[in-house]
Amino acid sequence: MSKGHVHIIGAGVVGLATAASLVQRGYAVTIVDREGPAAGASQGNAAAIAWTDVAPMASPGLWKQAIKWLADPLGPLSIRPAYALAILPWMLRFLAASSRKRVARSTEALVELNGAALPAWENLWRASGTHNQVRRDGCLELFDTDASLSDARSGWAEQRGYGIEVEELTAARLRELEPDLSERVVGGALVPGWIQVDEPKQLCLTIASWLESQGVHFETGEVAQILPRENGCELLLKDGSRTDVECLVIACGAWSRALAGQLGDRIPLDTERGYNITVPEPGVSVKRMIMLPGHGFVMSPLSTGLRVGGAVEFGGLSLPANWKRVDAMVAKARLFYPGLKTEGGKRWMGFRPSLPDSLPVISPASGHANIFYAFGHAHHGLTQSAVTGELIADMIDGTGPLIDPAPFRADRF
Incomplete structure (x- = not known):
């Protein structure tokens, strides 16, 4: 009953x-x-x-990074001009939460x-x-500058403090795990518990x-x-x-x-619009999820292909998609995986409900x-x-x- x-x-x-x-x-x-x-x-x-x-x-230090990202209209973080006034109250609350x-x-x-x-x-x-x-298979976090790698270590230490395993890896070790990775990477970490x-x-x-x-x-x-x-x-x-x-x-x-x-x-509640492209035949081997925190996107191997996606765009629920953001992510992804192909890829934009x-x-x-x-x-x-x-x-x-x-x-x- x-x-x-x-x-x-x-x-x-x-x-x-x-x-x-x-x-x-x-x-x-x-x-x-x-x-x-x-x-x-x-x-x-x-x-x-x-x-x-x-x-x-x-977070207290995010605004410094955010200002740099906002300078690039196709960067990891953007605000559509038509939505700037609408998102202002949310941004002020976000600042207070930092x-x-x-x-x-x-x-x-x-x-x-x-x-x-x-x-x-x-x-x-x-x-x-x-x-x-x-x-x-866990997740790899990759960095392409010594400064960004150094900044990441405090976050890894905090995770370890909560009992989360994070193993820092050299660039050479990362390329052993991901042979198609370019020489651009200077270091990173494996988070083996990620699923x-x-x-x-x-x-x-x-x-x-x-x-x-x-x-x-x-x-x-x-x-x-x-x-x-x-x-x-x-x-x-x-x-x-x-x-x-x-x-x-x-x-x-x-x-x-x-x-x-x-x-x-x-x-x-407002929306962080996220973009991606899923490529059935990407032309490169990506064995596990790749996170690129300094660039605001991920590369995720799925059963249906390789998904390249992420970024944050504040634009509400009604403005049309800006597909140039996908092109920008693909261009950056090719810096790390030069052989990446996108023919036959399916683009997508969705709404993350965020507080x-x-x-x-x-x-x-x-x-x-x-x-x-x-x-x-x-x-x-x-x-x-x-x-x-x-x-x-x-x-x-x-x-x-x-x-x-x-x-x-x-x-x-």
């Missing part, structure tokens, strides 16, 4: 993982999405379970959340039968198929309005249809802010006991999805939380 019926808005990886946790605890689940599973950022991410990445984007005290608090919260992320994924992989879609999935969209679709076999119902529709009731709420869809809901989870990524606002929660303090919202809605939030994971949506699902299920179940949920509450802003 069902413990209750939960509706989830959003069929990305966070919504799917939340449904998985709930259905295993005996809840009936319906997922509502305007397009279907993995139609947004969940299909185009870099495929990493980056639980070892515990540094918030906001103080040493705030960064320390955010880091502690990320260490806890990401520390539980991999065990949560191990549970989900076992339950859904997707453990065979996982690679455990990658074969192909993020396929992983989501396989989990969605398993959820259907467990009785989860998928509906296509766009929620226009949430009308709270004494016990639950009513969903009004854009096609005019209405649905009575006893318990609701909002997990629709970049589109979550407007729905939370209807419930009285003014959450400073100024680099922490997601995993929380009940303010003043609405049966409505919950699971969004704002920025660059770590895939990484943190399974643990987010477990935390939301804990809240709905009324059981003791896996970790302290206070840093992720909706009313912290």
Whole structure:
């Protein structure tokens, strides 16, 4: 007998993982999405379970680097002129979150959340039968200047302090691991605990198929309005249809802010637009994920080809894509892998739902006991999805939380 019926808005990886946790605890689940599973950022991410990445984007020294990047309109960080005024309040909050005290608090919260992320994924992989879609080859961080390599060492020391293994490697050793790498690299590190999935969209679709076999119902529709009731709420869809809901989870990524606002929660969610290209025959061998922190992009070998992607562009949800950003990333990637080919590559742009303090919202809605939030994971949506699902299920179940949920509450802003 069902413990209750939960509706989830959003069929990305966070919504799917939340449904998985709930259905295993005996809840009936319906997922509502305007397009279907993995139609947004969940299909185009870099495929990493980056639980070892515990540094918030906001940091005391980032602004010095950011100013350099902003000078290049095709660099790792850009703001579209038409969106500059709209993003200003978010940027001011980001600046406030960059103080040493705030960064320390955010880091502690990320260490806890990401520390539980991999065990949560191990549970989900076992339950859904997707453990065979996982690679455990680690990740290489590469640097092409002695200064950037030196700067990275303090971050590696902090990771080691949290029990995360980081092995610094010489340029010669890096080229032994990645023979097609150019002479440009001066050094780097291997993070062996980093985990990658074969192909993020396929992983989501396989989990969605398993959820259907467990009785989860998928509906296509766009929620226009949430009308709270004494016990639950009513969903009004854009096609005019209405649905009575006893318990609701909002997990629709970049589109979550407007729905939370209807419930009285003014959450400073905005979007970091990310770009990539996936090349089926890249002409070079990339054996594991490559991170290039000084240039703001990654190279990720997938079962469908090599994905070159990353960067941050603030431009909201409606401005057209600037595909020159993909060309700029490819040009930089060829400095490290000169033989890289892009013929037949598929370009993509997606929206990372981001909050100024680099922490997601995993929380009940303010003043609405049966409505919950699971969004704002920025660059770590895939990484943190399974643990987010477990935390939301804990809240709905009324059981003791896996970790302290206070840093992720909706009313912290």
